[in-house]
Amino acid sequence: MVSTLAFDLGASSGRAVVGHLDDGHLAIETIYSFPNEPVWVHNHLYWDVLQLLHKIKQGLITAHLKGYGDIQSIGIDTWGVDFGLLGTNGELLGNPYHYRDPHTRTTMEEVEQFVPRQELFAQTGIQFLSFNTLYQLYALQKVASPLLEKAETLLLMPELLRYFLTGERMSEWTIASTTQLCDPHMRTWNLALIEKLGIPSHLFSQPVPAGTIAGKLLPKVAEEVGLDTLPVIAVAEHDTASAVAAVPADHAEFAYLSSGTWSLIGTEIAEPMLNDAALELNITNEGGINGTVRLLKNVTGLWLIQECRRIWRNEGKQLSYEDEGMLIAKSAPFQAFIDPDDPMFLAPAHMPRKIQQYCHQTGQPIPESEGALLRCIVESLALRYRFVLERIESLIQKRFAGLHIVGGGSQHAALCQYTANALGRPVWAGPQEATAIGNLLVQLIALGKIKDIQQARQIVRHSFPLVTYEPGDRAAWEQAYKTFLTVTKAN
Numbered sequence: 001m002v003s004t005l006a007f008d009l010g011a012s013s014g015r016a017v018v019g020h021l022d023d024g025h026l027a028i029e030t031i032y033s034f035p036n037e038p039v040w041v042h043n044h045l046y047w048d049v050l051q052l053l054h055k056i057k058q059g060l061i062t063a064h065l066k067g068y069g070d071i072q073s074i075g076i077d078t079w080g081v082d083f084g085l086l087g088t089n090g091e092l093l094g095n096p097y098h099y100r101d102p103h104t105r106t107t108m109e110e111v112e113q114f115v116p117r118q119e120l121f122a123q124t125g126i127q128f129l130s131f132n133t134l135y136q137l138y139a140l141q142k143v144a145s146p147l148l149e150k151a152e153t154l155l156l157m158p159e160l161l162r163y164f165l166t167g168e169r170m171s172e173w174t175i176a177s178t179t180q181l182c183d184p185h186m187r188t189w190n191l192a193l194i195e196k197l198g199i200p201s202h203l204f205s206q207p208v209p210a211g212t213i214a215g216k217l218l219p220k221v222a223e224e225v226g227l228d229t230l231p232v233i234a235v236a237e238h239d240t241a242s243a244v245a246a247v248p249a250d251h252a253e254f255a256y257l258s259s260g261t262w263s264l265i266g267t268e269i270a271e272p273m274l275n276d277a278a279l280e281l282n283i284t285n286e287g288g289i290n291g292t293v294r295l296l297k298n299v300t301g302l303w304l305i306q307e308c309r310r311i312w313r314n315e316g317k318q319l320s321y322e323d324e325g326m327l328i329a330k331s332a333p334f335q336a337f338i339d340p341d342d343p344m345f346l347a348p349a350h351m352p353r354k355i356q357q358y359c360h361q362t363g364q365p366i367p368e369s370e371g372a373l374l375r376c377i378v379e380s381l382a383l384r385y386r387f388v389l390e391r392i393e394s395l396i397q398k399r400f401a402g403l404h405i406v407g408g409g410s411q412h413a414a415l416c417q418y419t420a421n422a423l424g425r426p427v428w429a430g431p432q433e434a435t436a437i438g439n440l441l442v443q444l445i446a447l448g449k450i451k452d453i454q455q456a457r458q459i460v461r462h463s464f465p466l467v468t469y470e471p472g473d474r475a476a477w478e479q480a481y482k483t484f485l486t487v488t489k490a491n
């Protein structure tokens with residue numbers, strides 16, 4: 001038996017997961033979990049990065065206390081695009097911004113005046129999202145940020161946390177690719193673009209491929225947590241890349257939806273797709289394991305529900321997942337739809353009011369109750385998934401038999417069922433911990449305990465149950481899709 005430890009930090013929560021590989025079977029145990037709550041300071045939203053480091057250390061201490069001192073290695077994955085800057089003495093300069101911070105609200109348009117959209121896409125292959133690292137850095141550069149001026153190294157969030165544990169500054173390809181500053185063919189930084197944007201190019205170092213042994217726990221950290229100076233592996237450090245690594249597909253060609261705070265819908269391809277149709281669809285070519293490309297699109301995901309929950313909690317209403325499921329089931333179907341990707345839903349907000357505002361502006365009935373709001377969100381997400389999946393399929397000239405849903409959202413029965421209904425195809429749900437599992441699998445490949453990604457996916461198929469949702473209610477969902485397209489002006 002061989003055991004490894006994954007730290008999977010999502011935008012809403014983080015966890016430490018131990019994986020035990022025994023005779024081709026992977027068993028996982030979440031030994032520690034914690035909420036990831038960003039902090040407003042005046043008008044800016046930051047990640048509490050030292051708290052996250054503290055939680056990682058608590059996870060390491062838990063591994064020690066549970067007697068898992070024999071773990072062979074650890075790996076960290078997080079959400080994309082956000083970063084910290086290190087000064088000449090290696091100290092973190094300032095607190096990393098949260099990608100939902102407003103400081104990049106208008107930056108994308110400004111950059112486009114300077115580097116046309118077509119050129120940016122051809123050079124990076126990355127979808128246009130206002131919070132990409134490119135726009136965050138451009139915004140800092142524009143205000144002559146003293147932090148940027150003093151910075152010696154830029155590390156993306158998982159790299160930064162890994163650096164805190166190992167002292168090594170090393171960039172990893174899957175997370176680097178999310179910045180919109182990399183060349184998708186060369187799989188490294190696009191220094192010409194970086195220089196053209198006036199961003200200091202000395203901040204970046206050659207990214208290593210996922211699965212590179214990237215150092216060891218510093219003796220001081222090892223002593224603090226009661227473990228040996230374990231190897232730390234640069235896994236597929238972008239959480240979505242780790243999740244895709246663990247999709248339990250039995251074909252080389254498959255469609256996935258990695259469902260958490262975001263919904264990432266796409267497929268895996270060999271070479272970046274950079275044509276006009278891809279640009280038009282605003283799709284992304286992010287770096288995957290083994291030099292693959294994750295052709296996918298971001299859809300706003302359970303963020304919409306997370307923000308409703310936050311507001312209801314502040315109003316003294318605490319709903320469990322079960323309560324939410326019951327409220328959805330009891331609410332009338334197809335009353336009102338939203339476009340989950342409307343920019344009005346991006347920033348932290350009073351989400352119930354925002355949704356009501358959208359429905360008002362589009363001349364629809366206003367969802368008033370919690371159940372009506374949740375039903376509106378979940379139906380709209382399912383319909384949006386259909387829109388995006390069909391566009392991706394027409395781009396690559398393929399039709400998938402069904403959709404794999406992995407991540408926290410694969411537990412959401414109504415979301416999975418409605419998605420099957422909207423697509424008219426089956427949904428295969430699970431595993432819920434795909435991201436942590438992908439993290440563990442890449443460590444096991446790096447340690448030589450698993451041969452390759454095909455074997456890794458086979459292990460996932462044999463080790464975790466899948467729930468199949470068959471499509472139903474076809475006529476009603478077809479009609480709903482037509483209404484959804486009209487309301488959201490999707491084309």
Ligand code: ADP
Binds near residue numbers: 013411
């Ligand atoms: P992230 O990595 O972005 O933080 P996760 O993949 O951990 O997100 O998914 C967390 C989300 O999954 C929760 O906010 C919740 O909306 C949803 N979720 C998790 N478990 C359930 C469940 N049992 N029923 C419904 N939704 C669930």
Ligand code: LRH
Binds near residue numbers: 079239262264
């Ligand atoms: C999902 C995710 C996604 C990025 C976003 C910032 O957690 O990594 O792939 O676009 O966060």
